Amino acid sequence: MSDTTSQWTTSAEAVARDVLSRYAADVDRQARWPAESLEALKAGGFFGLTVPTTHGGAGAGPRTFADVLSKLAEGCASTAMIYLMHVCGTQVIVAATGFGRRDQLLRDIAAGRHLSTLAFSEKGSRSHFWAPVSQATADGDVYHITAEKSWVTSAGRANGYIVSTRSAGTTEPTTSTLYYVPEGTTGLSVAGSWAGLGLRGNASAPMRLKDVDVPASDRVSGEGGGFDTMINVILPWFQLGSAAVAVGIARASVAGVREHLLGAKFEHLGQTLAALPNLRAELALMQITTDAQAAFLHQVAWKMENPQPDTMLAVLGSKAAATEAALQVTDLAMRVCGGTAFSGQFGVERNFRDARAGSVMAPTTDVLYDFVGKAVLGMPLF
Numbered sequence: 513m514s515d516t517t518s519q520w521t522t523s524a525e526a527v528a529r530d531v532l533s534r535y536a537a538d539v540d541r542q543a544r545w546p547a548e549s550l551e552a553l554k555a556g557g558f559f560g561l562t563v564p565t566t567h568g569g570a571g572a573g574p575r576t577f578a579d580v581l582s583k584l585a586e587g588c589a590s591t592a593m594i595y596l597m598h599v600c601g602t603q604v605i606v607a608a609t610g611f612g613r614r615d616q617l618l619r620d621i622a623a624g625r626h627l628s629t630l631a632f633s634e635k636g637s638r639s640h641f642w643a644p645v646s647q648a649t650a651d652g653d654v655y656h657i658t659a660e661k662s663w664v665t666s667a668g669r670a671n672g673y674i675v676s677t678r679s680a681g682t683t684e685p686t687t688s689t690l691y692y693v694p695e696g697t698t699g700l701s702v703a704g705s706w707a708g709l710g711l712r713g714n715a716s717a718p719m720r721l722k723d724v725d726v727p728a729s730d731r732v733s734g735e736g737g738g739f740d741t742m743i744n745v746i747l748p749w750f751q752l753g754s755a756a757v758a759v760g761i762a763r764a765s766v767a768g769v770r771e772h773l774l775g776a777k778f779e780h781l782g783q784t785l786a787a788l789p790n791l792r793a794e795l796a797l798m799q800i801t802t803d804a805q806a807a808f809l810h811q812v813a814w815k816m817e818n819p820q821p822d823t824m825l826a827v828l829g830s831k832a833a834a835t836e837a838a839l840q841v842t843d844l845a846m847r848v849c850g851g852t853a854f855s856g857q858f859g860v861e862r863n864f865r866d867a868r869a870g871s872v873m874a875p876t877t878d879v880l881y882d883f884v885g886k887a888v889l890g891m892p893l894f
């Protein structure tokens with residue numbers, strides 16, 4: 513680990529311990545926006561972690577990002593997911609060299625003045641975000657967009673949205689274009705509420721764009737280049753970040769179980785739950801599974817920084833592997849902690865619910881298994 517990475521990791525650990533974990537249970541209970549935690553991330557400079565130093569950011573790469581994000585997820589998975597979507601949106605802006613507002617927005621992000629997110633999933637194409645059914649029309653230098661976005665993390669909270677549509681004039685389902693749509697744009701609205709099973713703080717509500725006008729200068733991919741940006745710019749960060757969130761949730765679960773086994777007593781036997789070999793074995797399985805995913809996470813982040821022929825294969829596998837492992841680990845935690853966990857009075861139950869989101873967020877585990885299988889066989893993914 514480089515000095516810079518370890519400094520950011522140490523800061524993330526501190527903010528997760530001192531702020532995120534303090535509010536996580538309340539955020540979950542009330543399904544409320546984690547305002548205190550996001551303020552702490554802004555104050556700590558985390559919003560600009562991956563923004564180039566030329567624009568006031570820290571210029572950090574995938575390894576630092578993965579370490580930071582897994583620490584944040586240990587404290588509050590809702591906050592971590594908001595942050596992950598922000599970094600994905602930020603990376604689109606970093607890559608959008610022809611985008612007129614790029615320099616100012618990157619400076620705003622680095623200064624903690626701008627929260628970004630992705631508005632890709634649609635009611636019509638569901639988890640197949642690469643094939644939006646909404647279609648822009650072009651009128652001179654202006655695009656007109658009407659779309660039903662089914663889930664947008666930070667809906668109504670973000671300062672800007674990266675929005676996808678099928679490109680104007682095309683009949684190809686995967687020919688898409690991405691646009692920057694700032695908060696307050698006429699025709700952009702939150703179209704529902706959010707009360708998910710887990711990640712209850714992240715405001716992942718549906719949003720509607722009705723006759724929204726977007727100037728051509730606010731396009732953040734090439735015309736028809738949305739798919740390329742989704743796959744080559746966003747997907748690696750999203751996959752790695754989702755895996756990091758899963759590792760953080762799994763670590764929190766291991767810590768919660770450890771505490772419970774050492775603290776809960778059979779008074780009539782004069783021993784704690786830690787005296788039971790089956791519970792120790794289950795804790796061991798949780799620890800080993802989590803450690804294995806943490807190691808894979810580091811390897812994938814390293815491959816992103818040092819591209820190899822199999823980097824994309826590892827990127828595709830990372831989210832599936834870690835999110836499924838988190839399901840296993842948090843399920844074990846529920847079993848080991850018995851009725852105490854079931855009562856919902858205990859953090860491992862929140863970890864269990866939070867962990868479920870990762871495998872259904874697109875690309876879902878099912879789709880990733882299909883992609884990885886095809887990649888191993890040398891078949892085209894789409």
Ligand SMILES: Cc1cc2nc3c(=O)[nH]c(=O)nc-3n(C[C@H](O)[C@H](O)[C@H](O)COP(=O)(O)OP(=O)(O)OC[C@H]3O[C@@H](n4cnc5c(N)ncnc54)[C@H](O)[C@@H]3O)c2cc1C
Nearest residue numbers: 630631632633638639663664665716869872873874876878
């Ligand atoms: C907490 C949360 C936050 C989110 N945040 C955002 C966001 O910020 N931005 C955004 O754009 N979207 C977001 N989403 C949406 C997400 O990425 C998915 O689009 C959404 O979860 C898909 O749900 P669905 O019911 O439409 O799935 P469906 O597409 O209906 O899938 C149902 C089932 O079919 C399986 N399936 C689908 N296609 C295939 C296939 N080809 N092969 C095999 N199995 C398949 C899936 O794995 C799943 O098990 C979020 C979702 C959640 C839960």
